[in-house]
Amino acid sequence: MSDQVQYLTVNLAHEEYGVDILAVREIRGWTPVTRIPQSPHYVLGVLNLRGAIVPVIDLRLRFGLTREDYNATTVTVIITVAGRQFGVVVDAVSDVLDVAGDAIRPVPDMGTTVDTEYLKGLTSVGDRMVLLLDADKLLQPQDAQMLDAALDAAGNVKAVA
Amino acid sequence: MSSISIAQFHKVFFEESLEGLDAMESALLALDDGGDAELVHSIFRAAHSIKGGSATFGFPDMAALTHEAESLLDQVRDGRRAIDKSIIELMLRTVDCLRGMFDRAQSGQPLADADSENLKQQLAAAVGHNTPAAAAKIAAKPAASSGWIIHFRPHAGMLAGGNDPLRLLRELAALGQLVVEAQLDRVPTLDALDPSECHLGWRIELTGAVSQDAIKTVFEWVEDECDLTIEPLVVAAPPPAPAVEAVAAPAAGAGGAAGTARNAAASSNDAGSVRVAIDKIDGLIDLVGELVITQAMLDQFREDFDASRLALLQHGLAQLARHTRSLQESVMGIRMLPIGSVFNRFPRLVRDLSQKLGKQVKLDLVGEHTELDKTVLEKIGDPLVHLVRNAIDHGLEMPDKRRAAGKNEVGTLRLEAFHRGGSIVVEISDDGAGLNREAIVAKALQKGLIKSGEGLSDEAVGELIFQPGFSTAAVTTDLSGRGVGMDVVRRNVVDLGGNVAIKSRAGQGTTFTITLPLTLAIIDGLRAAVGGECYIVPLVSIVESVQLPADAVRSVTGGGELFRFRGEYLPIVRLHQQFGCADARQQIEEGLVIVVEADGTQIGLFVDELVGQQQAVVKSLEANYRRVDGISGATILADGSVALIVDVAGLIRLQSRRKAA
Structure with missing residues (x-):
């Protein structure tokens, strides 16, 4: 089917999340990263991906959950969005799903327990529910990006003057 | 097509x-x-x-x-x-x-x-x-008066009809030679501007044997949507210069988006290529060949290895290290271009300028083959032009004045590039009058930069002209112009990781010495440990590192700390506070203070200890993440982990901003 999209599903705190497989660049075991100063708490740091410096975020921390120990199944999924790469730490990877466009349902308003801003929708496979992630919004919310851009622009003006 | x-x-x-x-x-x-x-x-x-x-x-x-x-x-x-x-x-x-x-x-x-x-x-x-x-x-051209003056003023809504004035102008250009003047009088202020409306009008002078009908055909589709007058060109006077300038205006105005996109495409094309000498490529191929041979040799050890062949293995690894290093050097060499490509523009500049000013100047270029990183090369041109222009304009005297001073009428301007240590040095020297010490000191006193001119060395006086704000119009006349935009020159050079120094002897001339790093892609740095983390401090900005006794540090109200270093009080930036590192040493006497300098300001960085020196290949954090205050980039350590590079200039700016706040 042409409107079928493949999703890589990952486990996180007993829930299953799906990431558009075309955005996934590689899956690698968890390795320690270098912390970056002044970064949000969910940005663990940066790692060396064959010479490129790639930031890594912890999806548990991103969703306000607590991080347990990093163990043998903990993996870093490297995702490319708009030419930028970043790593997402999840508990484990599990499956690849074919999801038809009409099988995706909108996310109901769940109050404040989970931030629904990062979800594209949800779908069900048998009796499992899979939450589909909007990869673009994971690293930085839009407003933070715009603020950064504005600050940079201000810095440039100063440099020129 | x-x-x-x-x-x-x-x-x-x-x-x-x-x-x-x-x-x-x-x-x-x-x-x-x-x-x-x-x-x-x-x-x-x-x-x-x-x-x-x-x-x-x-x-x-x-x-x-x-x-x-x-x-x-x-x-x-x-x-x-x-x-x-x-x-x-x-x-x-x-x-x-x-x-x-x-x-x-x-x-x-x-x-x-x-x-x-x-x-x-x-x-x-x-x-x-x-x-x-x-x-x-x-x-025939002027005589035939075969031309038309077209006043073309689209109605505001013309663009909405899908008609692009730029296309019409292009069609006209195909008919004959075009001189277009944009009329901007109806362009509203920015807040009132509706970009979907056309606010521009054009006065078009079309030369060439064109019939009025042909012009009308061009405007056929927009007749109802514009004010159009077509008059025969009466006097084919040479078009006034400002009008020529305006040829580009329609592209920039009406077809704004299209024009910009095209320019952007053109400039991105520019960025792309380096011409590399064939012998450099041959050298690279040789090295890669060697590397492959070494790799094949090491590969044998995988098959069967016993302790007796340990020496061979060590030998192979040493060879591998050597080849990798030479390969690295050669690859960096591809980015290196001779400085001659920048020097080449000076004979013309000197000729034009000296003719204009009525001075006689002999230009000596030395060391054109000295190679520099392409990025550095592209950015050093403007500061050099500025210095050369200054030297001719203000440094070298008029012929009669030179004769009176017993010098050769022809002034000499010398540009010289050479390697010194790991840097490139470019010297611009003239044999002119030198800096006007009295005038500079007077100006500095007036600006409050110094308290008195007594006992200032020539070097210290020279330093003054690099002070921001020293270059004003008034100075230009008072001081015979020395110091115009010198702070900009220095900043450009410092941005490249280099430095400018000046040496001047009254009546004998002035020498500017620009020191530049060979490349921007690799820096020498010291690894500093802070808590369990490791940061790279660029070697060029380090003055020295000192271990301070606990009582050498004064706390200032507001939380700042100062220490005395060579007669001056410098602020201390604790890296573990700045970067939020856990488990770092807190007591001043347990750690080290690295005195660093940028933009002429010094501060002390407090770290746990220095681990060692290393070359760091600079990688961008922004490529995948964003800018971080106080961090200029990242590099990869020998064990494959990432270390962040401290942005000394940025930290100093942060520090002074904090002071101001």
Whole structure:
């Protein structure tokens, strides 16, 4: 089917999340990263991906959950969005799903327990529910990006003057 | 369209032709100083290739202009005409004009303008091309008055109808030579501007044998959506210069988006290529060959290895290390270009400037083959031009004054580039009057930069002109201009990781010394441990590191800390606080203070200890993440982990901002 999209599903705190497989660049075991100063708490740091410096975020921390120990199944999924790469730490990877466009349902308003801003929708496979992630919004919310851009622009003006 | 397939060669053609123009220019300047016939040949060859290329690649205007220049050169070459100042002047102007044409060709604008047409006629006249036909053609142009003045004022809603004024102007340009003046009077202020409406109007002068109907056909589709008047051109006076400038205006105004996109495309094309000498590539291939052999040798150990072959393995690994290092050097070498490409523009600049000012200047260029990183090279041009201009304008005296001072009437300006240690040094020296010490001191006193002029060394006085704000219009006259924009020169150089120093002796001249790093991609740094983390501090900014006793540090109200270093109090930035590192040493006496300097300001960085020195390949954090205050980039350590590079200048700015707040 042409409107079928493949999703890589990952486990996180007993829930299953799906990431558009075309955005996934590689899956690698968890390795320690270098912390970056002044970064949000969910940005663990940066790692060396064959010479490129790639930031890594912890999806548990991103969703306000607590991080347990990093163990043998903990993996870093490297995702490319708009030419930028970043790593997402999840508990484990599990499956690849074919999801038809009409099988995706909108996310109901769940109050404040989970931030629904990062979800594209949800779908069900048998009796499992899979939450589909909007990869673009994971690293930085839009407003933070715009603020950064504005600050940079201000810095440039100063440099020129 | 066939033009698409040929367009892929345009870039190479532009590059080669611009090189050809550079060659023409330098040969012309050499000829000006009394050169030989070989120079004429080389100028002729360059002109000939440009003519051939431009005709092939579909730039007839360029070909026509070069053809005239070539004819003139041909006569000189055959000895039918002696070369003189006027011809050289004319040819230099042709070179300039062709450069302009190439610029326009790269951004897709029409090539010919009034200047080029004018020049073409002058060249033709010089050649004696005034054969009846050509003369008639030249004469016919103004006489025929075969032209039209078109006032074209689109209604505000015209763009909404899908009509693009730019397209109409292009169609007109196909009919004849066009001089377009944009009328901006109806453009509202920015807040009232509706970008979907057209606010521009144009006054168009169309020369050429064009019937009124043909023009009307162009505007056929927009007749109802614009105010249009078409009048015959009465006097074909040479178009006024400002109007020529405005040719580009419609593109920038109406077709704003399209124009910008095209320019952006053109400039991104520019960024792409480096011309590499073939021997460098051969060297690389040799090295890669060696590397493959070493790898094959090491591969054998995988099959069968026992302790008896340990020595061989060590030998192989040492070889691998050596080859990797030379390969790294060679690859970096690809980015290295001779500084001559920057120096080349100076003979012309010096010639023009000295003629204008009535001074006599001899330019010495030394060390043109010294190689510099391409990025550094591109950014060093402007500061150098500034310094050279300053030296001629204000450093060197007028001939009579020089004679009175017992010096040679011809002033000498010397540009020299050479390697020193891991840096490139560029020196600009003149044998002029030197800095006017009294005037600088007076100005500095007035600005409150110093308290008294007593006991200041010449170096200290020289430093003053680099102070921001020292360059004002008033200074220019008072001080014979030294110090104009010197702070900008210094900042540009510092941004490249380099430094500028000045040495001046009254009556003997001034020397500016620019020290630049070989490359921006690799820096020497010291690894500093803070808590369990590791940061790289660039070696160039480190003054020294000291271990302070606990009582050497004074706390200041507001939370700042100061310590005394060589008679001055410097603020301390605790890196573990700045970067939020856990488990770092807190007591001053347990750690180290690294004194660093940037932009002439020093601060102390408090770290746990220094781990070692290493070369760091600078990687961008912004490529995948974003800028972080106090961090200039990242690098990869020997164990594959990432270490962050401290941005010393940024930390100093943060520190002073904190002080201000």
